Amino acid sequence: MEFVQPLLEWYDRNKRELPWRGEKDPYRIWVSEIMLQQTRVEAVKDYYGRWMSRFPSLPDLAAAPEEEVLRYWQGLGYYSRARNLWQGVREVAASYGGKVPDSEAAVRALPGIGEYTAGAILSIAYDRPVPAVDGNVVRVYSRLFCLAGESETALKRKIAALVAGHLPQERPGDYNQALMDLGATLCIPGKPRCDECPVRDFCRSFARGTQQEFPPKKKKSTVKTVELVAAVIERHGAFLLQRRPAQGLLAGMWEFPTVEIETGGDAAAVESAVGTRTGQQVRLGPKLMDLVHIFSHRRWEIAVHHSTMTVPGDLPPEPETRWVNRKEFPQLVFAGPHRKIAKTVAAQELPDGAVRGKL
Ligand code: SF4
Secondary structure, three states, X not given: OOOHHHHHHXXXXXXXXXXXXXXXXXXXXXXXXXXXOOOXXXXXXXXXXXXXXXXOOHHHHHHOOHHHHHHHHOOOOOOHHHHHHHHHHHHHHHHOOOOOOOOHHHHHOOOOOOHHHHHHHHHHHHOOOOOOOOHHHHHHHHHHOOOOOOOHHHXXXXXXXXXHHHOOOXXXXXXXXXXXXXHHHOOOOOOOOHHHOXXXXXXXXXXXXXXXXXXXXXXXXXXXXXXXXXXXXXXXXXXXXXXXXXXXOOOOOEEOOEEEOOOOOOHHHXXXXXXXXXXXXXXXXXXXXXXXXXXOOEEEEEEEEEEEEEEOOXXXXXXXXXXXXXXXXXXOXXXXXXXXXXXXXXXXXXXXXXXXXXX
16 A cells, blocks of 8 residues: 555654653563553553563562552553453463464463454564554544444454555564554644644545544543442551452452442431441541542542441451551552542651651
8 A cells, every 4th residue: 555655764763751761571562552542642651661660571560469450550540451460471371381473363362362452462473464443543533434334343354454564574563553653642632633644645534635534533431429438447547458359340458447328318327338338337527538449430529428336246258358557558459539538638647757758
């Protein structure tokens, strides 16, 4: 295809400087691609640097305990990505002698690796001609060829087939990255910067002036709001914390006892629900803060209350519940907004001169 060469030449002159750019180690490419899912490039840079200082090679990550892996991920969100990465790396260590396999079928079989990530790893690390179609590439190709699809998946599939036919045998990884960079810097959402575009002469939507019609708009997803109360219960400088279930949202992370409430639910109902959850009789005290946390399909609105234990009881076997001294907070992985509560609580209560742990 005629635009392949101009695009590669533009990439050679203009590629973004990224910490993982030029990397041929499949493990490092794997980590960067997983971190970049649903996270901005700027935010990932620091995390990637810290991660590589602690887990510079695949065996380092495979040998690390899960809790530590999650701690290095803390703040990036979508923790199932970190868990899958860690499990995948352990699988590579156990079944492939620590070398990431170079076949599409084997890479796709690893946890957390979808079509895009497999394409990125195989094309960049191993120069395999496999497309890596992310949102940027969808935007570029759908504008280049004025493409729509019956669904997002159908459009992506159509584009993957086209990209596969255009990938140059000698530089497939660079071609995939050139498309990503073009989508991230010039063929941007909203108003693209067509004047500077290296493939403008080949772009159908530019010729027709219809760039902003592509890709077709996504239907808005409905976000459900859930109202919650989190109880900060302290006893002799330790706080009652619970672990979330091993499956589902923020799986396995620690939180202050939290209950869902009906709109307008009264304090007595909340106290009873917290009591059932923790095995203690509890009285809600003054509000410490309000927090909002937004997931892709859910919005948590959390009222955080200081609470007192009126009658101590046995800790329940499920969910896992512990009294935790604030000095131990840095060792725990807190669920999303609970990290902020822990930070506030730790900062408020530390005696003068005490060293504050970094959460
Ligand atoms: S000409 Fe404009 S719309 Fe077409 S690929 Fe380039 S930046 Fe995108």
